[in-house]
Amino acid sequence: MMTILTYLIPFLLAFFGMEFMAWFTHKYIMHGFLWFLHEDHHQPDPNTFFEKNDAFFLVYAIPSWLCIMLGMMWGNTFSVGFGFGILAYGVTYFLVHDVLIHRRFKWFDKVQNPYFKALRKAHKVHHKNRFKEEGSCFGLLVVPRKFYQEQKKKR
Ligand SMILES: [Zn+2]
Numbered sequence: 557m558m559t560i561l562t563y564l565i566p567f568l569l570a571f572f573g574m575e576f577m578a579w580f581t582h583k584y585i586m587h588g589f590l591w592f593l594h595e596d597h598h599q600p601d602p603n604t605f606f607e608k609n610d611a612f613f614l615v616y617a618i619p620s621w622l623c624i625m626l627g628m629m630w631g632n633t634f635s636v637g638f639g640f641g642i643l644a645y646g647v648t649y650f651l652v653h654d655v656l657i658h659r660r661f662k663w664f665d666k667v668q669n670p671y672f673k674a675l676r677k678a679h680k681v682h683h684k685n686r687f688k689e690e691g692s693c694f695g696l697l698v699v700p701r702k703f704y705q706e707q708k709k710k711r
């Protein structure tokens with residue numbers, strides 16, 4: 557049991573910490589000095605599949621790979637668990653943001669769950685603003701309650 561926890565605790569810390577990181581990065585960095593990389597996500601070119609915005613994938617991939625690899629080399633379970641937490645968040649981010657919300661792949665088009673519909677709605681509100689300044693809803697998995705309640709009522 558203890559051994560599971562030495563992986564599970566850092567895993568959960570990383571996963572939920574990443575939601576905060578993603579919110580912070582999106583609000584202050586992507587809509588800040590790295591706007592030139594994020595701009596094409598708000599003003600997409602219908603003729604290309606990849607966006608410059610996809611470079612943010614590295615924000616998850618590099619630290620996660622380093623934590624797992626170095627943690628294994630040094631026998632540090634905290635680091636390994638933390639690395640898998642970042643990895644899991646990266647995969648979730650891709651599935652929720654790119655597939656569920658933006659439908660780059662048609663895997664979840666029939667989703668009816670009010671939480672997932674609320675996620676999609678909140679991010680659509682973020683995209684209503686096509687520019688750098690004055691956005692809203694920068695988080696991904698944490699949605700303002702009103703979006704969830706709205707979707708729940710609709711059922
Ligand atoms: Zn944005």
Ligand SMILES: [Zn+2]
Nearest residue numbers: 582597679682
């Ligand atoms: Zn976005």
Ligand SMILES: [Zn+2]
Nearest residue numbers: 597653658679
């Ligand atoms: Zn988006």
